[in-house]
Amino acid sequence: MHDQEPDPLRREQRLSTKEAAELLGVKPETVYAYVSRGQLSSERVPGGRGSTFDAAEVKALARRNRRETGRNSGTGTDLAVRTRITLIDKDRYYFRGVDATELAARHSYEEIAEWLWTGHLHPGVTFDAPKASVSVARRAVDALPEHTGPTDRLRVAVIAAATVDPLRFDLSEEAVLGTARVLIPTLVAALPPVRRAHRDEGPLAHRLWARLSGRDPDEASLRALDTALGLLVDHDLAASTLAVRVAASARAHAYAAVSAGLGVIEGPLHGAASRLAHRMLLDVLDQGDAAPVVAEELRAGRRVPGLGHRLYTGEDPRARALFRLLEDIPQAAPALAAARDVAATAARRTPLHANVDLALAVLTTSCAMPATAGETIFAVARTAGWIAHALEEYRERPLRMRPSGHYVGAKPPQPLPE
Template sequence: MTDQPEPGSRSAPRLTTREAAELLGVKPETVYAYVSRGQLSSVRASGGRGSTFDADEVRALARRSGRRDPAPAGGDLVFRTGITLIEEDRYYFRGVDATELARRHRYEEVAEWLWTGELRPGTRFEAPAATLAAARRTVAALPPHSGSTDRLRAAVTAAAAMDPLRFDLAPEAVLSSARALIPTLVGALPVVGEGKIGTEADGDALARQLWPRLTARPADAPALAVLDAALTLLIDHDLAASTLAARVAASARAHPYAVVSAGLGVLEGPLHGAASGPAHRMLQEAVERGSAVPVVADHLRTGRPVPGLGHRLYRAEDPRARTLFALLEDVPQAAGALAAAREVVAATARQAPLPATVDLALAVLSVGCGMAAEAGETVFAVSRTAGWIAHALEEYGERPLRIRPSGQYRGPRPPQPLP
């Protein structure tokens, strides 16, 4: 459609070419391509220089093409997402109750559900042999005192270096990288008590592959079911701190390995992924002392918060904790830790009732099954990798570099003398 003379009426708002391009999220020349295809009408601006466009028509085209309105100058801090909804003390993955998914499907199947919107029974992830070997060599070179998150970060870096096509951000390429990366992370971790690589068979469920990297005790079906459910329940939890970091990286068009590295950096904070460690130590002490009451009393006396209690997004018990506690009932070796956890909740209820969080449930699993205090953090990190990938896939479809908050300067006003 060719330009028409600008009408005399000024009642309808008009946009310049630059404004229309920003609203559509395209280059100015693409706007003219829309005009030539008949998808958009334009009129010549006064004086014959440039064109103007009807604002409502441009917005309608933006909606049809899946474009978003441009962010304000300070950048976007509200994210449109179709991944996780937290509402009325429940949470949902793509509209389906996450706790029901965890009861009925394995971690890998639910990861695929988040990524693609399709549930594929029997899905398994497999690490490429060369990538896994490189990740294991890299992890083995770390000092002995390295923690599990140190090892996971090193494994991600090695996997990225082994993937020369990692900057291909097409959805299928990203998914291919993710399906290979997650089992690589697990396989790169040393087996507990042996300090060497595992001997699991290819095609084993991820929970079974992870188990010997968390504890030297043999796995049984009920305990593996708890671990798999924990992996599934922790896949995503809306825009947690690590997920926000992952989306910022994806907004800058970082490749998926870098997105996961960004998430791991935040996850290691004691207030996020590492929060189950203090809960583990508290329950361990309670089991050893035969009662949780004196342990809780020690926390209160010294002004320390009792770990594993109270989540700001839930008024009642964290649904992830509730699901895991129910499954832990079938794990005999966790009975002592489970009783201690319930005693902690009961002991603190007298002052200010704070329901249990997933961190307390992870601590029951780790204490009951002879795992280290950082085991919960390892489970969290491996699990949440799938969630970071899901958010990266969403963010890759948004306008690049849209997440740009503005700082509120509080320093001395210029001009200041040269120091």
């Protein structure tokens, strides 16, 4: 008599706890949490201590977890949000399906912002701010201490501008677009100018230049700044963008959503990263050699600024596009050489490529801008992307950005503290 093979259909229908956990991509205890919430049913193993789960039910839950946006994927760390704005794929990135570096090479920052918001190009568009908005934002920024950083200035300017907009709570697409077209030039106008002779009109990059450098701009430098703004408009769900979407999910108005993004980019691992690269390049230029500077960074236990990006295996496409433009600026040659020296020196240890922070540092050092200039450029540029994501989030059901916490504290009930 032959041993009877287990019924494959029966095997398919019931899964062990371990198999269910693997299919869902979670820990075994999370499987039982799904049971307690009524999301899965279980059956006790006859004569055993474990449980089995219906395979079709587990697969349906796995598909639902992947599909349902803004929910915890089960690992406690990954969030998936449907978006039509930016795609990053194979060391390239796209705005609404169009190569972002090509858009930035051919269109102004304002035109790219409009494309991101509406899906339509508006050639020659410029943004203008009403005097009332600029006036209150400037007064608020001017009241800050002189040493205040750019992100703090911008955050204060956003809050001040919101107070004079009685329509800020209107979350319709038309109203939010109106806010965006006013808010971005208001942020630039609120920053204290470095150059005395300046006019707050024309392309945004021209107005921003007067807040960053005391040097008279040439056409190539202005083009590089405008392109940098266009390249940095959005980059999928970066930490600051996720904060904006959480705020928008709670139906915070556009000013508050932008303020949430500004609160996140101040960290050295996000918008402020170019400041570290700027200072490193100055050290390399001062010493004439990247080796001792790179060695000091590593000795201090720090990563070398401006190198590597978790989303790109090769060179950051934003850096590549900006480096190409900087090659046309004669005064950028020393900083470009210093950046390449840093990348080549660090590559002896790890195969890391330049990222956009290093390219921004070349732009800011070669155009006589302060170390904080890259942070300012990043924040102003990304405001347009944040608005695009807020617009998307306003169309979704409210309060959906609510992952479940995985409690690991003391098991209740605990006695009252004395």
